[in-house]
Amino acid sequence: PVQFYSGMRFIRGAYRAFRNLAPNMDSLVALGTLAAYFYSSASLALGRYGDVYFEASAAVVAFVLLGRYIEARMRTRAADAVRKLLSLMPPKARVLRGASAVEKEAGDVEPGELVEVREGETVPVDGYVESGSGLIDASSFTGEPAPVEAARGRLVLAGMRLLSGRLIVRATRSGAHTAVAQMAKLVRIAQGARLPVQDLVDKVAGVFTWAVMALAAAAFATWLLLGYPPSTALIYAVSVLVVACPCALGLATPLAVAIGVGRASSKGILIKRPESLQRLLDAKVFAFDKTGTLTVGRPKVVAVVGGDEVLRLAASAELKSNHPLAGAVVEEAVRRGLALDEPESFDSFPGLGVVAQIGGSAVAVGNERLAKEMGADLGKYAEEAERLRKLGYTVSYVVKGEEVLGLIALGxxxxxxxxxxxxxxxxxxxxxxxxxxxxxxxAKAMAARLGADEVRAGLTPEEKAAVVEELRKAYGPVAYVGDGVNDAAALAAADVGIAVGSGADVAKEAGDVVLVGGGAEKLGELLRLAKAVLKNIKFNLAWAFLYNVALIPVAAGALAPLGVTLRPELAGLAMALSSVSVTANSLRLRSL
Known part of the structure; x- marks a missing residue:
């Protein structure tokens, strides 16, 4: 029962491997244990009761299965990140229906429905705060322990916990469509991805397996030629086959990747393509977007040239824009109590600004290039705009028709x-x-403050992508850090694209990595994690390979004259310990 029931998984695996001419660990275990079993059966049939090694065959199967069981238990801990993400989602939601509230499955909440969240409860859906206020714990998304304030208009995500207050949330997504469900799915996919080094490992393991079978055959032949009985030669050959199973080589990379990806997700770093970890450490240039990436992304209006009417028109034009500068203009207009007009039409031009139709007139708010394209004469405003720029402020022209009405400076x-x-x-x-x-x-003022080597200003998204290509040719691999939507072209052009996102729709964000709810400051953490994962993989590979190489001569009987031998059952235990040690070393990444 041990050989043909418990060990059948190895026999089936060996059959498939040999049929494809790609022997693996199962091939070595099956060959070794079957050789010992059938030799022992033949000896028993011939009455040579001293030449039976059923216990060796059974012990090898038992030890290998024990090793796999321990390894599987330890590997389940690598999936903790996905389970933790999914556990954030509460099963029920309290939906408001008029003056009353009804409970329903969180996954059944429809977009537009109002959901009540009370103090101490977890937000069950993605949506925007319709009314109420409070402090929410967003650490599962951002990795930041400090609570953040939630008020009307604030985006909240399923899985965030309301520490104090009461919120009414207008749902936008629920169930499998929420950000936390997307993140869990992406983490699960990423944990199963392969690094480029794994292809090399697989090739080495394939060659290594053939070499081990050849060494086992050589050990058998050598002991026979030395005059020892076939039973002795067989024990040494079986020991070689069993101890040299390259299972630890196969575990070295994927387990470290799975744990590293999971650990990153707990810090608000979503690694969508794990192969980017290798490329990230090879990058020679780190290119950054400025607004919202290196800066807070919450600019404030510091000066308005032209009075409140200029600010009112600009804010009306910017009402439908999601750009941080637009938000600052609208916020300042609201603070001053200005009455805003809903734009009749709206167009956004990335890298330039916006153009809206207000009261039958075209109103443009944007940089100098946009003002000129509107046919406006910058006139007296050009000099004032230059003065404000030298102070490090971003200047937006406000144009109505073909006339510049004024300027807005933002810092x-x-x-x-x-x-x-x-x-x-x-x-x-x-x-x-x-x-x-x-x-x-x-841009130069901010670059000087931060200590950047170079700055390129006035770029459209397409021009940023072209500059990335230029930087690669001049210096080598480029990592680009920028907005996950507006900088999609530059992120795609870079060797490694790192998107700074809100976490609201991580599946649609461009880039190999998404820094959820943060800025470029999380890049340092990502680099340290990438370095630790790659270092862990290299150690695992070196340990697994050297461990096998060191024990093969012992298993073949090279130290037999000194009284040191390695019976098949001990070889099986040693092989299992190799896999367990690689697994345990990978789990150390959880403490990062």
Whole structure:
């Protein structure tokens, strides 16, 4: 029963492997145990009771299965990240129907329905706060422990916990369509992905298996030629086959990747393509978008040239824009109590600005290039705009028809940790470049403050992608960090695209990695994690290979004259310990 019931999985695996001329671990275990079993059966039939090794065959199967069981138990811990993400989603939601509330399955909530979230409860759907306020714990998405304030208009995601207050949330997505469900799915897919080094490992393991079978045959022949009985030669051959199983080689990479991806997700770093970890460490240039990536992305209006009417028109035109600069203009207009007009039409031009139809007139808000394309004469405003840019501010022209009505100056501050990150990258001999659609003076002021090597300003998204190609030719592999939607072209052009996203729709964000709910300051954490994962993989591979190579001569009987031998059952135990040790080493990544 041990050989042909418990060990049948190895026999079936060996059959498929040999049929495809690609022997693997199952092939070695099956060959070794079947050789011992059938030799023992023949000896028993011939009455040579001293030449039976059923216990060796059974022990090898038992030890290998025990090793796989321990390995499987330890590997399930690598999937903790996915289980933790899925556990964030509450099963029920309280939906408001008029003056009353009804409970329904969270996954059945329709877009547009109002969901009540009380203090201490977990948000069951993605949506925007319709009314109420409170403090929410978003650490499962951002990795930041500090609670954040939620008020009307704030995006909240399923899985966030309301620490205090009461919220009415207008649902946008529920169930499998929520951000947390998307993240869990992407993490699961990423955990099963392969790094390029795994292809090399598979080739080496394939050659290694053939070599081990040849060594086992050589060991058998050598002991026969030395005059020892077939039973002795067989034991040594079986020991070689069993101890050299390359299962630890196969575990070395995927397990470290699975644990590394899971650990990253708990820090608000979603690794969509794990192969990018290798490329990230090879990058010679780190190019950054400015607004929202290196800066807070919450600019404030610092000056309005032309009075409140200029601000009112600009805010009306920007009402439908999701750009941080537009949000700042609208926020300032609301703060001043200005009455805004709903635009009759709206067009956004990335890298330039917006054009809207208000009261029958075309109103444009954007940079100098957009103002000129509207046919406006910059006149006296050009000099004032230049003065404001030299102070490091971003300047938007407000144009009505073909006339410049005034200017709006906006300022932004660097994200906490951005300056330290750039200093760290430069110390590691990486070139740091800022690519932005902002005016040159504002971009240069921020670059000087942060210590960047180079800055390119006034770029459209397409021009950013072209600059990425240019930087690659000049310096080598490029990693680009920018907005997951507006910078999609540059992210795709880079060797590694790192998107800074809100986490609202991670599946649609461009890039190999998404920094959820944060800025470029999380890049340092990503780099440290990538370095740790690759270091762990290299150690695992070296350990697995050297362990096997060191034990093969012992298993073949090279130390037999000194009284040191390795019976098949002990070889099976040693092989299992090799896999368990690689698994345990990979699990150390969970403490990062």
């Amino acid at each position: 932004d501050s660097a994200r906490p940790g951005a300056e330290e990150l750039i200093r760290w990258l430069k110390a590691a001999n990486r070139r740091v470049v800022i690519l932005t659609g902002d005016a040159e003076a504002a």
